[in-house]
Amino acid sequence: MAQTDLNIQILVVDDDKQVLEVIVEYLEYFGLCNVKSFSSAQQALTYIQDTRNVIDLVFSDWEMKHLSGLDLLKAVRGNPHRKETPFIMVTSQGSMERIKITRAVKSKVDAYIIKPFRAETLKNKIWDVLEWNQEDEQAS
Amino acid sequence: MSALRQLQKNYEQTLDTSFQWNYRILVVEDQKEVAQSYTDILEHSAKVIPLQRSSRSARIESVNQDSPEKHFPFELTIVHSAAEALDAMKAAKAKKQSFAMGFIDVLLGDGMDGIELLKEMQKMDEDFYGVLVTAYHDRDVDSIHRFLGEDKVDQWDYLNKPFTNGEILQKARNYISLWNLQKESKIREKEMQELRNQVFQSERFSTVAAVARGVSHEFGNILLQIMGKAELGQMGDEAKKTHSLEKILEASIRANEILDRFNHLANPGNTEFPKESHNIHNIVSSALDLMEHQLKTQGIKICKIKSDNGKVFVNETSIMQVLTNVFINASHAMPGGGQIDLGVYDQGDFCVLKVRDYGTGIADKDLEHVFDAFYTTKGKKGTGLGLSICREIVEIEHSGHFKLYNHEVKGLVIEIQLPRKEVA
Known part of the structure; x- marks a missing residue:
């Protein structure tokens, strides 16, 4: 179990502004306030490649124009400094989802979450990926 | 793709229904010995030189020299009066084994003559072909044509007694073939129409499916907005709650609009497509x-x-x-x-x-x-x-x-x- 650190840097990527807003609000509600949001994978990728800052978690939508979430995931895994960065993929329910998830798993996605989701599910996914103990946090 | 495969399967199944040829001939002849000659010609036509319809059938016939009528296994029903003829037609119709054609003697003794009888028979079965056989030149073809009517012009033929074996055999082959080919083409046409309807419906669904994938993504986003704002609103203050409710309403309206348009595409309401x-x-x-x-x-x-x-x-x-x-x-x-x-x-x-x-x-x-x-x-x-x-x-x-x-x-x-x- 890793030490819970609410100050970690999280990137959120979604081309739907309303969705982006809700996810950021959820994260803030969990106490995760060091969040950067991007409305396209291209913008996120530029940041990921250029910044020297540590990135602790990427949270990205799958279906976006030009670059998809999978393209972003592959680019992140292809970067020697970022290949271990935890990555959570967001998808919507649909017939192609299983195929997509298989492909994402091949590119070493850490978790995926299906839209729509509730606060508890989102929190569980993040805490699992970062190997944080939710009980620890409640106790402290 | 599975919809298409199903369609192809339907197509094959529909066209696989093999069409059984109808070889039933009704002979109306009051003279017993003439009636017997029909049986001799059509059922045991050994004396007749086989007809060469095409190079392919010619080859087959040369192999089967001793049974030239293998391809036309005529089924003869012989009656001796107009009344018997109409009864036979009725019975055949009831059994759904109608006659394809008939040879009808014009002079049938008392009552109805052959021409009048043919008119009655064609009233019972409009597909029936009649060959009128007569020894006398009392009715010319024009008067028969006027009597039977314009619409029946291709449904009857005329033959003088004494006839030759070849005339009878060839007329039988012609009209049996004509009846069956027309029946078959009608059936195939109906099948094609059915298939076209199936294709049309299935394509409508596959368009719907393509649009549905986009719509489902859209709905995931909208529901996330609704659920997220509701959940976050519950945990916030009054101002936050009001803001959340507004956003929820906005998202619900967006969802409803998409649903309306989608329903319109998926359920056209009726199949008539009114303009x-x-x-x-x-x-x-x-x-x-x-x-x-x-x-x-x-x-x-x-x-x-x-x-x-x-x-x-x-x-x-x-x-x-x-x-x-x-x-x-x-x-x-x-x-x-x-x-x-x-x-x-x-x-x-x-x-x-x-x-x-x-x-x-x-x-x-x-x-x-x-x-x-x-x-x-x-x-x-x-x-x-x-x-x-x-x-x-x-x-x-x-x-x-x-x-x-x-x-x-x-x-x-x-x-x-x-x-x-x-x-x-």
């Missing part, structure tokens, strides 16, 4: 709204040129289906993104919608086949039905025109001409 006055600009906008997600994801821009009021007399759902199909095709032609130009032009009694993409166009060798059902250049991605259905909707349902050609510079142009008023 009304519409504005093509509105139909184009609705189709684009439905496709919004797919076009956006692929990075396709829409450029509209309006030089006409867009008044058309159409079935909105059908035209929506045509447009979504055309847009799906255009987006497949530009996988890396691009642009679709939409122009609406005046052409007198017609309004023309031109849709141009900036893809690779269609190779000349494929261009002439694009309207063939099951022809596709997309490999396993396409059913090859889209364009043929589009053309059917525009040209048959709406009496319009659906044209397609490569743009002289780049991409494909689809021209849809739609009538402005009801076409009689």
